[in-house]
Every structure is written in structure tokens, then in C-alpha cells.
Amino acid sequence: MNAAAAPVLIPLLTGLLCVALPSRRLRWGVSVTGGTACVVASVWLVALARAHTVVILRFGNWPAPFGIVFAADLLGALMSAIGSWVALCTLLALLAQPHPRLDGFFHGGWHLMLAGMNGAFLTGDLFNLYVFFEVLLVASYFLLTLGSTRRQAREAFTYVASNLVASTLFLVGVALLYAAVGSVNMADLSVRMPDASPGLVRPAVFLLAVAFGVKAAIFPLYAWLPHAYVLPPGPVAAYFGGMLTKVGVYALYRLFTTLNPLRGPEPTLVTVAVLTMVFGVLGALAQEEVRRILSFHIISQIGYMVFGLALGTPQAWAAGLFYVLHHIGVKTALLLVSAAVEASYGTGALRALSGLAHAHPFLGLSFAIPALSLAGIPPLSGFWAKVFVVEAGLRAGEAFAVGASLAVSLLTLLSMSKIFTGAFWGPSPEREAIPALHYLAIAGVGVLTLVWGLGGGWLWDLTATAAERLADPGVYAQTVLGGR
């Protein structure tokens, strides 16, 4: 079905049209319309994937595994829907407070990155996944250096260099798998990998895990992240902070469910997950700038998602997936609040800010809700996400890791209150205006945590269904490789 490619084609064509259009207003109009269309298409794809298990598009009508296929299962479709929504909301924030040095091409980069993300989520071909990773990375290099200051170029260098290394490892991993199995179609791989020579498959899986780990910013591969998120315009950082690492997390999920399914807890991954939680939150405590604190928290939260994956049961995968979706909404909202503060007050340093909650009560509220959710306070979605992960962890007998994760969430609360006391309490500043459209953008992602917290049963049902289907890769393989 062609619907599987719509979340890739729509942003691709939107971006192109924006590059070709002559007037600024036209570009914004097309850009926002295309972003909305992409949200609609990807939500529709979620409904289709739920009804049909896997929505398959065989490009050029070539059958798998010979041609390239898009195979949108519930996992991929959910990720693509939330990604499209984040892209639209952050784009609106950028429209509300245009960056002074923004040129006309950034729409192209914005939508190209969305196309790359959605392609990575929906493709059923490992090499194609590599290609879409590159598409999204090229677009992200461009967005990261938007405004082209010398400092941005220097900080971006770390990001570009680590991603180039990761991509090379990814490519070598794919080559090894191809040597061992003779296929790069994921469904075909999942069927034939168990019989292939472990001497080739094991290093291949390791290389892929490291490559995806760099992109997901797990311990000890996260050094690039704090550099990357500090200098680009605020809404770009929100877009990156929401989605960029989650593409890596998605790829890890794909690797350890469809391709090389875990059966029960995987000690190495559990250890890595706990270390990621702890080091991320410790890094955050040492920071004195809103955006830097939030960036380090991304790392810490990635730990919880990887923990869910590492437990290796469908219930834990569902919990991890719920965590991913919850975290994307919350983190994007927080970074958009910090973007609004930086755009209006010219700084994100805690020393220089105070009393924002007096000057902008609604801004205070839209920071407090996602911040509490991030720390896991009921009844917000973060509470449920943690409950599910903790429950899965206890069932798997990982008491130590669960204890660590609870301690980390206390420290999370601590550094969120640090931002709140530093920037939002205290004597009121000279009030600067924050545009209503920026509030709309924040609310667009921020409201998710309320909705999923108060009535998130349906989201849990969706992620549980997605995880059950991941636990049974045979159906996926049969649907992709079988008849039309």
C-alpha cells in the first residue's frame, strides 16, 4: 500500500517546494501545510498498521527480498506519527520567533530531516535504514549550523565526527550481515539469521548496537550530545532533543526485537542502561544553563528506554515504548519553553534569569507540568511510564537496576527544581513579550503528557499490541516475504 510511503514523500516534496518558492510567506504557508499533511498521513498509517499488522509497500512492485520494501508495523508507525507531530510543533515555534539569521533554505532541511526520520521508522530494509539515517544526518548537520557562527561550526564538528564514525560502523555491520546471511531485508534476515554462522553474525550485531548506541546517546557513547544541542536556534534544539536520539533508540529496538530478538534480560544492556541513567543525571546536576540541563537529561532518560528493551519481555518492550513516546512529548515541550525564554530574554543561564513565573504564569505552568512528568510525578504520563518500566524490571528480577532508576528520578526532580527556583521564582524581571503562537507550539506537545497521564489506557494498549507483535517476528516476516 502506498500509504506506507506518504510520511516520507510528503515532507520530501514539501521541502523541495519550499526551496523553489520565491516568497517568504508562501514558503511558510507550504511548510506548515505540508507538516500538517504529514501528521495526518502518519496518524492514518498508525490506524492502518493496527488493523493490518504490517503495511507493506514494495517499491517498483519488486517482491521482497529482492526489491526494497517499506514495512510499517505498529512500532514504526507510532514513531513516525509522534515524529511528524514534533516536527510540526517545533516548526510553529520557529514561526512564532523567527531566528534573525535564518535563510530561506531551512524549510528544506527541516522537512528533509522529517523525511529521513520517517523513512528510518518505516523501512523494512537494513541498508535502506542506513540510507535514511544518512538523509536525516545530512539535514541535521545543516540545521545544526543554521546561522553559521564560528562557535556553532566548532561544536557541530564533534557531532559530525562521531556520527561519521557511527555510520561507518553501521555500514561495516550491514556488510558483515550480508556476508553471513546474503540479504539485507529485515524480514528475510530475521528468518535466516539463526542458521547463519555466529562468527559473522555476532560481531555484526555488536557493530550495529554500537552504531545505534552512538545515535541514541547511551553510555559511554553520548559525548557528542551536549555539544550538539546547545548552539542551534531553540526550536531546532527542541526538534533534535525530541527526536534525534529516539531514532537511535528505535533502531536498537528493531535490532533486538525483529532482527536478533532478546529472550529474557540481557545483562550487558541492563548495565549500560543503568550507567546511562546515572551518568546523564549526574551530568545534568553540574550544569548552570536551562538548555544544558535539559540536554543531559535526555541521556539519563534514554537509559530507561534501553532498560525496557534490555529486559527482553514483551511487557518490558511495551513499557519502554510507552516511555519513548511519553519522553518525546515532554522533552520537546521543555526545550520549547527554554527556546521561548532564550528568544525573549536573550539568555538561558540560570544566574541571569529569575521570576519568569510571575511575568508569565502560563509559561511557568507549561514548564512545571512536563518537568514534573519527567521526574515521574502522578498523574502525569511520566509516572505511568516509570511504573510500567519498574514493574517489568521487578518481574525480571532486576532489583538493583530498578533501585538505581528510582534514585535517578529523585535526582531528576532535584535538577528540575533547580531550573524552577533559578529561572521561574524570585523577583519579577522586566517583562518581555512571548508570542501566543509559541505557547500554542508548547501546548501542542505539552498536552500529550496530560492526556496520556490522565487517560493513557489507549496508548498503553497500542504499545502493548506493538510489543506483542514484536515478540512474534514470524508474522512480520511472513507478511513481508509472503504473497501480495
Added chain:
Amino acid sequence: MNSLVLRTVARVVAPVVVLYGVRLLLVGHNSPGGGFVGGLVTALAVVLGWLAFGPPPRARRWERGVALGVGISAVTGLAAVLLGRPFLTHAVLYAGPVKLPTSLFFDVGVFLVVVSATLAAVRTLWEAGS
């Protein structure tokens, strides 16, 4: 670079290289070749011309060439969607005795993208270097 030897050679070689690039584009349907490599070869010929005779005085909007090229390629893919087939399904048309695969139009789009993107990159580096 002002060199009589280079100018003389370029005058002969560049047109041949362009022809070879176009040939690669045309045979790509069922022989080694295609829009990507054809585009690279053609762009090389243009860069050779720039080296010999100097680049055009003003930077052109090459980016629009990229947009046009991807647009053409996307439209050939979407034509299949309109006919209810999977995206990028191609067919062979016959214009009298001439076989005209629709994938040729796709390749033309790729060709345009590669030529424009390469020339834009070379031009940008050129300006940064001088």
C-alpha cells in the same frame, strides 16, 4: 589557472566527456550507467571547463536545479501511484520503434540533481578558496 595547454585540451575533452555522461544516462536502464554516474561525469566536464576558462561570474541558484530534479523523479514515481500501483513502478513505452522506459525520466531527474548539487558544491568551495 591560466594555461594554454589546459584550455586547448579542455576544448576537445570537455564536449566528449559531456557526451559520455549523457550516454551513461541513456543506457542506464539496462546497462551499467544511470542518472547518478552520468550526472557526475557531466558535472566533471563542466568543472574542467571552469578550471580552464574560469567560472561564470555570478553564482547561479543551483539549488533550484536540485529541487527541479527531485521533482521530476518524484512525479515519475507518483504517476504509478495514480494508476494504483506501488510507488516507483515503471513501464516501457514505445515511441514507434524507439523503446522508452519511464525509468529514463526518473534518471533524468537524478541526473539534474547530481549535476546541480555537484556544481553548487564546487562553486561554493571555489568562492571560499579565493
